[in-house]
Amino acid sequence: MAEHGATVLRVCRAVLGPADADDAWSETFLAALKAYPRLPADANVEAWLVTIAHRKAIDVTRAAARRAVPVADVPEPPPAGQADGRDTELADALAALPRRQREAIAYHYLAGLPYQDVAAITGGSTDAARRAAADGIARLRKTYPGAALPDGENS
Amino acid sequence: MIMNHEPDLLQALPAVTEEELAVLRDRLAARADADGVLDVAYRTLDTPVGTLLLAATEAGLVRVAYPIEGHDQVLQALAARVSPRILNAPRRLDPAAREIDEYFAGQRHVFDLPLDYRLATGFRRKVLGHLPGIGYGTTASYATVAAAVGSPRAFRAVGTACATNPLPVVLPCHRVIKSGGDLGNYRGGPAAKQLLLNLEAA
Numbered sequence: 001m002a003e004h005g006a007t008v009l010r011v012c013r014a015v016l017g018p019a020d021a022d023d024a025w026s027e028t029f030l031a032a033l034k035a036y037p038r039l040p041a042d043a044n045v046e047a048w049l050v051t052i053a054h055r056k057a058i059d060v061t062r063a064a065a066r067r068a069v070p071v072a073d074v075p076e077p078p079p080a081g082q083a084d085g086r087d088t089e090l091a092d093a094l095a096a097l098p099r100r101q102r103e104a105i106a107y108h109y110l111a112g113l114p115y116q117d118v119a120a121i122t123g124g125s126t127d128a129a130r131r132a133a134a135d136g137i138a139r140l141r142k143t144y145p146g147a148a149l150p151d152g153e154n155s
Numbered sequence: 156m157i158m159n160h161e162p163d164l165l166q167a168l169p170a171v172t173e174e175e176l177a178v179l180r181d182r183l184a185a186r187a188d189a190d191g192v193l194d195v196a197y198r199t200l201d202t203p204v205g206t207l208l209l210a211a212t213e214a215g216l217v218r219v220a221y222p223i224e225g226h227d228q229v230l231q232a233l234a235a236r237v238s239p240r241i242l243n244a245p246r247r248l249d250p251a252a253r254e255i256d257e258y259f260a261g262q263r264h265v266f267d268l269p270l271d272y273r274l275a276t277g278f279r280r281k282v283l284g285h286l287p288g289i290g291y292g293t294t295a296s297y298a299t300v301a302a303a304v305g306s307p308r309a310f311r312a313v314g315t316a317c318a319t320n321p322l323p324v325v326l327p328c329h330r331v332i333k334s335g336g337d338l339g340n341y342r343g344g345p346a347a348k349q350l351l352l353n354l355e356a357a
Contacts, residue, residue: 005180006171014168022179029183033192036239090167109161137162146167 004049005029007111011050014106015057017095018088020064027056047121050111054103054121093144100124101136108133184244194238196247197230202259203354204347207324209248209255212237215269216251219322221343236274255324261357264291266325274321278309282316289330292355296334318342324351 008028012021031052039048094102100122107118108129119129187193195217197210208220210233217237220229234241245252250268257263265287275283281304288303289295295303297310297317306312317328323342329351333339341348 005176009171009176009179010168013171018169025179026183026186030186030190030192033183033187033240033242034190088169090164091169094168105165109165137164140164144164144167 004046007046008049008053010110011053011106012057013091014094014110015054015099015102016060018091020057020060024053024056024060027059028053031056044117046111047113047117050107050113051121054107089146090140090144093140096143097136097139100132101139104129104132105136109137180243184242184246187240187242188244188247192240193242193244193247194240195233196242196244197233198243198245198248198252199226200248200252200255202255202324204324204343204350207255209251210241211247211251212271212273214271214273216248216322216325217271217274219324221323221347223344224342251325258324259354261354268325270322270325272321275316275319278304278306278312279316279319282313283320283322283326283328286317286320286326286328286330289327291327294330294332294352297331297339298334300331314339327351330355 005025009021009025012024012028015021016024028049032049035052039045094105097105103122104115104118107113107121108115113121115126115129115133118133119126122129184193184196188196191213193213195210195212197208200207200209205222206226207222208218208224208226208229209216210218210220210230218229218233220226230241254263254266254268258266272280272283282300285300285304289300297313298307301307301310301313304313313331317331318340320326320328320342323329329341329343329348331339338345338348338352
């Protein structure tokens with residue numbers, strides 16, 4: 001199970017953003033640890049962990065919404081990117097996508113699950129999951145400044 | 156598992172670092188322990204006989220493993236025989252690590268740790284229970300140990316019990332040698348057995 005720790009963290013960050021990802025990761029592995037003895041020996045552990053992470057991410061989002069308090073003065077957002085010496089622009093662009101697209105990208109591309117499994121986790125059809133991922137990637141290519149333009153476009 | 160080609164674009168996402176994961180794992184281990192779902196905690200410890208794997212249940216130290224046993228295989232066996240709820244969680248092993256460090260520094264002659272004997276049953280367990288009675292710096296023959304546990308002809312079975320000791324170093328099977336003075340076999344290899352006996356003779 002430990003070998004999936006990094007993948008699950010990448011998935012949680014892509015779906016929730018870095019601030020809430022740690023909580024979702026901890027809740028995912030704690031729940032997995034509790035349920036692990038009942039997991040069939042031939043189960044796909046990664047798909048199972050991503051399924052749990054999906055539910056925990058929803059819980060974390062709901063809890064954050066309950067905690068949210070309206071403020072009169074919205075603080076200035078930190079300058080994009082380089083906040084802690086890392087390039088956060090792509091993460092910011094990802095965070096701006098609709099949730100369905102973030103989930104489809106995270107579960108398919110970061111966790112490596114086939115679209116059929118992605119659809120089973122998020123609900124909806126396999127085609128809808130495939131479309132959400134494709135639309136999300138297309139959107140990122142437009143909004144992320146660092147995206148290399150595909151050959152033949154705008155050149 | 157089917158790997159999906161990750162668009163080059165996504166490789167620009169910040170990487171997950173080993174340090175970040177270590178922080179999360181520590182926090183998870185503490186919570187799992189508090190919730191009673193950390194059945195087996197483990198860590199490794201560098202010693203003069205190589206990097207030892209230490210594992211403990213809530214009852215006590217359950218396994219000490221030498222590198223030549225293959226730590227991954229040992230962990231898999233623990234998952235199968237004890238529980239799959241197993242995490243790298245050093246805190247539970249702090250007392251064991253400290254006492255083993257003291258032993259190798261020559262400052263400790265007797266281990267004072269809760270032990271979980273569940274990986275040894277029947278006659279083997281009886282033999283293991285006798286081992287702490289063989290004092291630091293002394294040795295006993297397989298035949299002597301067999302006699303001491305009430306089965307004088309079972310010296311081969313004593314050899315097997317020592318060879319499968321789940322808690323080497325802490326339960327001193329290295330102090331059991333052949334009647335003629337040959338060291339005999341050892342779970343950690345003959346060089347480790349020699350090193351431990353030399354350490355205790357110093």
